[in-house]
Amino acid sequence: xxxxxxxxxxxxxxxxxxxxxxxxxxxxxxxxxxxxxxxxxxxxxxxxxxxxxxxxxxxxxxxxxxxxxxxxxxxxxxxxxxxxxxxxxxxxxxxxxxxxxxxxxxxxxxxxxxxxxxxxxxxxxxxxxxxxxxxxxxxxxxx
Numbered sequence: 001x002x003x004x005x006x007x008x009x010x011x012x013x014x015x016x017x018x019x020x021x022x023x024x025x026x027x028x029x030x031x032x033x034x035x036x037x038x039x040x041x042x043x044x045x046x047x048x049x050x051x052x053x054x055x056x057x058x059x060x061x062x063x064x065x066x067x068x069x070x071x072x073x074x075x076x077x078x079x080x081x082x083x084x085x086x087x088x089x090x091x092x093x094x095x096x097x098x099x100x101x102x103x104x105x106x107x108x109x110x111x112x113x114x115x116x117x118x119x120x121x122x123x124x125x126x127x128x129x130x131x132x133x134x135x136x137x138x139x140x141x142x143x
Contacts, residue, residue, distance in 0.1 A: 002040070003040040003046065003049060004037045004040035004041045007033050007034070007036045007037035007040055007049065007053075008033075008034075008037050010029075010033040011029075011030045011031075011033030011034040011037060012030075014026045014027070014029040014030035014033055015027070015030040018030060024064075024068040024069065024072065027060065027064075027068075028056075028057045028058075028060035028061045028064070029057055031056050031057065031060045032052070032053040032054065032055075032056040032057030032060065033053060035052045035053060035055075035056040036049040036050070036052045036053035036056075038052075039052040082134040083134070085107055085108070085131050085134055085139065086131050086132070086133060086134060087130065087131060088107055088108065088130070088131050089128055089129070089130055089131075090105040090106055090107040090108075090112070090114075090128070090129055090130075090131060090139070090141065091105060091106050091126065091127070091128060091129070092104075092105050092114070092123050092124065092125050092126060092127045092128075092129055092141075093105060093106055093111060093125060094125060095122065095123070095124055095125050096114050096115060096116050096122065096123040096141070097116075097122040097123075098115050098116050098119050099119075102114065102115055102138065103115070103123070103125075105129060105139055105141055107131060107139060112137070112138070112139045113137060113138045113139070114129075114138065114139045114140070114141050115138055115139075115140055115141075116140070116141065116142070117132040117133065117140040117141060117142045118142065121143070123141070123143055127143055128143070129141035129142060129143050130142055130143075
């Protein structure tokens with residue numbers, strides 16, 4: 001069997017293995033095997049084929065793998081829903097006094113029922129507040 005066919009088979013197995021595992025470990029070997037296959041097709045000897053394989057695989061590991069592993073790690077979760085409101089600013093619409101009941105605030109164009117995060121403070125209407133926490137459908141805010 002010709003050497004280029006062996007390199008082709010090795011490259012295909014490595015490529016298929018890479019597709020099945022998605023760990024970016026076998027892809028450099030596939031690249032090296034395909035490069036060695038090309039070296040065999042142009043008439044390079046066994047030593048040349050092995051050198052081409054090693055150089056391409058190492059280059060792929062050294063240059064491409066760090067980039068690929070960076071892209072495979074997911075970024076921090078994007079806050080959505082009520083979690084996205086934490087840290088946002090709002091305006092008090094109705095006076096917030098926890099012992100008297102629940103007030104309200106406008107957050108991103110929506111009206112939310114609100115309580116003061118600190119139980120002992122009263123927040124007057126028109127005050128700018130920051131959302132500290134969301135509990136159910138109630139925003140806990142602080143001035």
